[in-house]
C-alpha cells in the first residue's frame with residue numbers, strides 16, 4: 001500500500017507565520033528546514049543569544065529523523081531508524097537526556113541467518129563474537145578483535161575532524177588581521193591532523209589510506225575468509241549508497257558506520273525510545289528553551305539577495321511572505337539550496353557546475369511494517385515465540401556473501417529493482433515498548449537496490465510498488481516462514497517518495513561524489529564534508545551570509 005500523509009506526529013511544532021513577519025522584524029539568523037541538523041544549529045545559535053527562526057516546509061519537524069503513526073497504535077521511524085552518529089558533544093551540550101532523549105542499546109547488534117541452517121550473531125560482547133565466528137572459521141575468530149581494534153584507532157583519528165569546524169575557503173575580501181587569524185586557525189587544524197597521523201604510525205597510516213580509497217571487498221578479503229562474516233560487515237560499506245562492495249571508496253563508508261557510539265561505546269548503534277522523532281523532538285526542546293522559534297508548514301521558495309552587495313537579506317516563503325535576516329542557514333540539500341532557492345544569477349558558473357554534478361543516487365527504499373507477531377527464523381528454534389537475541393539487532397537478509405550483495409546491485413545498474421534485494425531488518429519494538437500495541441511489533445526494512453528511475457516500470461504505479469514489496473516479504477519468508485502473513489499494514493518509501501515527501505534530492509544519504517572524478521575541486525570537497533558531517537554530528541548545514 002502506498003501511504004501518503006495522514007499521519008500524527010510525536011514531535012511538537014508551532015505554526016504561526018504571522019508572528020515571524022511582523023513589520024520591520026529582522027532575525028539574527030534564519031534556518032531553512034527543521035531537520036535535526038537545522039534544529040541543532042538553531043539551538044546553538046539561540047544559546048549564544050541570537051534571535052533565530054526555523055522554517056520547515058512539512059507539517060512536522062525532524063526531516064528524515066521523524067516518528068509518524070501511520071497505522072493506529074504503530075509508531076514508525078519513517079526514514080532513519082538507528083542512532084549512533086550524533087556527536088556526543090551535541091548530546092551533552094544540548095542536554096538532550098534532560099530534553100527527553102533515551103537511547104536503547106542493542107546487544108547483540110547483528111544477526112545474519114543462513115539458508116543452510118547456520119547463523120552469525122555479532123555485538124559488543126567479545127566472547128560471543130569469538131564463539132559465533134568460530135562456528136565458521138577459527139582463524140577469522142582470532143582476526144576479528146584485531147580488525148575491530150584497528151577500526152577503533154582510525155575512528156579516534158576521525159573524531160578530531162568530525163568535532164572541528166571544516167576549514168573553509170573565504171570568498172570575502174578579508175582585512176590583514178582577519179587573514180592572519182584565518183591562517184592561524186587553519187594551521188592549528190592541520191597541525192592537529194598531522195600530530196594524529198604521526199601517532200597512527202606508518203603501517204596503520206598505509207592501512208588507513210587503503211581503507212579510505214579501496215573497495216570494501218578488498219579490505220575484508222585481506223582480513224577474513226568466511227563469506228557470511230564478510231557480507232555482514234560489508235553491508236555497512238554499501239548502505240544508503242548506489243555502490244557495491246567492489247566500488248572504490250566503499251571502505252570509507254564502512255568506517256563511517258563504525259565511527260559513532262552510544263554512551264561511550266564505540267560503534268554501537270541504538271534505538272531511540274519513541275522512534276527517531278524523539279531525537280528531533282529533544283533537540284527542538286533545547287532550541288525552544290534557548291528562545292528559538294520553530295515554524296512548520298513554512299516552505300521557503302527563494303532567498304532574497306541584495307542587488308548591490310550580493311549579500312542575502314532574507315527569504316520568501318511559498319505563500320509570498322517575506323522573512324528578513326542577513327544570515328540564512330540552509331538545512332536543505334546543497335542541490336536544492338543552490339539550484340532551487342538561490343537566484344542563479346548570483347552564483348559563479350564554476351560553483352553551479354560543481355553543484356549540478358553532485359551525485360545523490362542511492363537506490364534505497366524504506367518499508368515500515370506493522371506486524372501481529374515476531375518473525376520466527378528457521379535457523380533458530382522457530383517453536384519459541386518470544387523475542388530472542390536474533391530479534392534485537394540488525395537482521396541481515398539476503399546477504400550471505402559479498403557476491404550476493406554485488407548481484408543485487410547489478411540488477412539496479414541495469415534499471416531493475418533487485419531480484420533478491422539486500423534487506424536490513426530491525427524490530428525496535430523488541431526493546432521499545434512505546435511504539436506498538438502489546439504483542440505486536442514495528443518492523444523497519446531498509447532495502448537496496450531500487451533505481452530512482454526504473455527501466456521496467458514506475459514507482460507511481462501501485463501494482464509495480466506492490467510487487468516489489470511482496471518480493472521483499474517473500475525473501476524474508478525464505479528465512480522466517482510465515483512472515484508475509486504477519487503483516488497488518490505497511491508504508492513504503494521509494495527514492496521518489498523520499499524526495500517528494502522529505503525534500504531529499506534523489507535520496508540524499510552518503511553521496512559518493514568524493515570518489516567521482518568530476519568533484520575533485522576544493523568546493524566539491526567542502527560540499528562533501530558538509531553532507532558527510534550532516535550525517536554525523538548534528539551540525540551540518542550550508543551557511544549563506546553572503547551570496548557565495
Ligand SMILES: Cc1cc2nc3c(=O)[nH]c(=O)nc-3n(C[C@H](O)[C@H](O)[C@H](O)COP(=O)(O)OP(=O)(O)OC[C@H]3O[C@@H](n4cnc5c(N)ncnc54)[C@H](O)[C@@H]3O)c2cc1C
Pocket residue numbers: 032033034035036037038055056057058061062063064065078079080081082083084085298299300301331332333336364365366498502503504507508509534535540
Ligand atoms: C531511508 C533513510 C534511512 C536512514 N537511516 C539512518 C539511520 O538509521 N541512522 C542515521 O544516522 N542516519 C540515517 N539516515 C540519514 C539521516 O536520516 C540523515 O542524514 C539526516 O536525517 C539528515 O538530517 P538533516 O537535518 O541534515 O536533513 P533532513 O533530515 O533532510 O532535513 C531537512 C529538512 O529541510 C526541510 N526543507 C527542505 N527544503 C525546504 C524548503 N525549501 N523550505 C523549508 N524547509 C525545507 C525538509 O522538509 C526537512 O525537514 C537515513 C536516511 C534515509 C533517507
